[in-house]
Amino acid sequence: MVLHARHLKIKRFNPEKDTKPWWGEYDVEVQPTDRVLDALHEVKWHHDGSLTLRRSCAHGICGSDAMRINGHNALACKVLVKEYKGTITIEPLLGFKVLKDLIVDMDPFFAKYRSVMPYFVNDEAPPERERLQLPEQRDRFDDTTKCILCAACTTSCPVFWSDTEYVGPAAIVQAHRFIFDSRDQGKEQRLEILNEKSGVWKCRTIFNCTEACPRGIEVTRAIGEVKQELLLRRF
Amino acid sequence: MIHTIDALVVGAGGAGLYAALELSKRGVPVAVLSKMYPTRSHTGTAQGGICAALGNLEEDHWEWHMFDTIKGGDYLVDQDAAEILAREAITTIYELEHMGLPFNRTPDGRLDQRFFGGHTRPDPQDPAKRIPVHRACYAADRTGHMILQTLYQQCIKHAVNFYNEFHVLDLIVKDGVCAGVVAVEVRTGELHRFHAKAVLFATGGFGKIFSVTSNAHSLTGDGVAIAYRRGVPMMDMEFFQFHPTGIYQKGILLSEAARSEGAYLVNGKGERFMERYAPQLKELAPRDMISRSIVQEIRAGRGGDGKDYVFLDVRHLGKAVIDAKLPDIMDFVRVYMSRDPLTDLIPIEPTAHYAMGGIPTDNDARVILDSQRTPLHGFYAAGECACVSVHGANRLGTNSLVDILVFGRRAGIDMARYCADRDGVGWTELPAHPEDDTRGAITRIVNGQGGENAGNIRKQMQTEMTQKCGVFRGKDDLRSARDTISELKERYDRLSIQDKSKGFNTDLLEAMELGWLLDIAETTVLGALAREESRGGHAREDFPKRDDAHWLKHTLAYHTEDGVVLQYKPVTITTYEPQERKY
Amino acid sequence: MMRTARQRPPTGSFQVMSWLFMRVTGLLLLVIAVFHMFWMHFIIGVEKIDFNTIVSRWTGPHGAFWRLFDVMLLTFAFTHGINGATNVADDYITSRGWRVVTRTALWILWFALVMMGLWIIYTFRPDMPTPFK
């Protein structure tokens, strides 16, 4: 096991003690194939126990540890230390209130998510067995079912940083997953929500969300498809 | 702060959310407490599929599923529970589909099914032989993710109350009746008292007692250990499943779905070695057998590149199959190993994966305290933290998802009934100061001056458990592990932490979790040391045979003032007499 | 704090029409504005432009064409621009009151300048009376 020394620069802020943020600088020994999350754990477990972050599954499925690593959003558990040269700078996500160190307030994010009716709607009595759906009908929304609600997309969006009302890419992705599901019946209501001022028309096709998505979802495209659906519905 | 709610669900994975949904549909006021946000729960990382004998692709019957479950569990399965599991799997799958879960489909639009390890049907040519059956419904290789999302979505639809980032630290029991929980609001550090008629623990597993594990950092056995300290035994703790295909040294899971789709296991000499160990099912044998086979190959010097791993080979599957059916796990190989699964072999080793043991319950998820099935009224457990026991000594692939859904659902239904019944009796009164124990424990850790570091203790425990209580176990190793754990527990009492703040004090909470892990590691080692046979996930090198005469029984480990006390509980056998287990 | 779908008032189709308007005028302007820039800067040359350039443009043999062209350029470009500016302002101004103020100000500006432009394009004569003559 070959260990390499790496320098981490982490933005620290504890509202109980600090009036403004400060850089915590740490030298840790890690393997090059370690995740950035492993390096953060090395700091927390063996250098400074007060470093605070969220994490759980550590392989990019639970969506807890989205943060800014060297200036752009990523999951700390889905990037390896060796992908970065020199100092690794780690900061909390933009656009949400920083609660402590790398932890931001996710409640507004989930409130936006809940506002788009992110659940299956079909009031007909279900059949005894499964409802039928052809593979190509299912493929239509496959991409957006991958979303793990990590907020990397929403917090990378310049429109979202400035406009508190925009529902943000993640919520639209979640709506897309149902709008294009052939079994769902809530499409019109969802489209109506996204047709509002705070909805899809706020999207300026910047692609930061697509670039930030750790699951490789074509987020901007999903938003574009919803826009197209709204447009087609009108004419 | 004091909250009063009829039904409390602790943990927001598949079991907890399904129970909450059932309670909510029945009009029972319910709150879900999660130490994270619900969508972070570990159910989301389940990959391969969820079995139910729908027979969409070929003839299948729930009895066959039940039989496979019992045989897979090396006959330590309680067969009445296995029957419920196999029967209700079918209705549960249809219910999930009706909730909108995007399962993969057959060309004619029905639910597609794939093979999975240990799931078989009789060979039509030779009924004595058993061949793999298409039984696992799936959504690419993110079945668990889709289940978690779908259930959370439905909970939103049915206005379930969520307390996110509320970490439950204690169970309130008064006169043999469960009356609620004590939880800390992680954001503020404030202690909250939740007064309830019925409490469900769906807190998940505890793979973090091991160093190489597929489990999330949050899987620290909170619920199991909290109940244990309040007098509930831990059942069958020595049975821990090691999944054969974890990414070498990282433990990240490469789903059995890869082998279901036709991937091979090959050793350093390029041989498909499973042909020797399980001639009929080969790579689709149960996980305990494959894990042992891998370790045996490595020990015989046939590891890949002369090292302590073997290979998973998916190259022959082709890009189309991989992109359509295994996109996530192949992404893991690319990200974490910098290898291309289309051209390279993938180094793998067994990784600690699933706890067959946990909080003992009956078939309605009610917690029971002993072999007489004495209930702890108002207390329920479901999911990986519970032990019904449908998995016995070894769980079959996909049965974890079936378990959390079937028994999570049953828990919700029975809790609703119990809450209605309690209406006549009235609420159980709370003890005078239910938070005192928790507050004391927190103060001890925050003010601790002993200088011991939680990170070091955790690391040592995990290494010890992986090395000495892993796929194969021996008396000397287990004794040494027992001594190490008790030494670590002493050191744990001299813990110091650096973070003294109230809000988001994860330093403190991780220390509390470590205390629970140490309890669990202890009962695991002691259970393994006592059980002098090999059965399912528990393989003793000094007792290589299964011993039904002495050991066809469940272990119950109790927390007493004199340390851990082991008792035993008989296995329920209804249909299938134990036979030799061959694949 | 959180509003559910049903409580939200429907806001009609203004957003989608505004979005579509920006695309359609954008495509038209791609031709008109870029051609105008090319014509004035490369074919004529800025240093050579003076009062007579305008006179020959609007009253010469192709006067009708140029006046129509300039009306289109003026209305499309300025409406596209002001609508874009209100979008930009909305992005950064979060208070409802200030949004109304900026919006109103921008559309008043739009009205004033478009009227000035249209008036001069329609009424221009080389010998029209001016206050300074």
Added chain:
Amino acid sequence: MSALGRFSAVIAESVVYRGREGQWAYLVHRVAGLGVLLFLGLHIFDIYLVGFGPEVFNATLFLYKGPAARVLEVLLAFGLLFHALNGLRIIIQDFVPRLMRYHRRLFWVQAVIFSILFIPAGTFMLKEFFGIAGGLLITLALWALVPLAVIGQYVAPTPLTLNVAEVGGER
């Protein structure tokens, strides 16, 4: 927090966040659009002045004459051309969303077309006052503004500020 303070904080975030081609295209598109609008307002006003007769009008045209005005004019050409091509790229993707998979490639196609059109055009517009070599040099300097800003983002030290949500205190 004032709208202006909020605005500058958001701009700071846009510059601090290391987005890729799309983010820069968006920023330039927006600034260029506002710049062209500003010029357009001025331009409508000066054309309106033809109604006041040749003396007044010709006197106003000093605004557009001379070397400095010519450099600004090239900047205008930059803005108009970029806004037009970038807008076209966005419209194409809007109406054929599956092309968004190639959004980075489309951006680079646009960047090449822009450069091919802008560099000779700028040189031509400036050659009267600066000669061909001088014109090319100034044009290239203007052309390089955005790439230099991108490089600057990677070279400059990361500023230590809380994010907009924190200072805005609204969320």
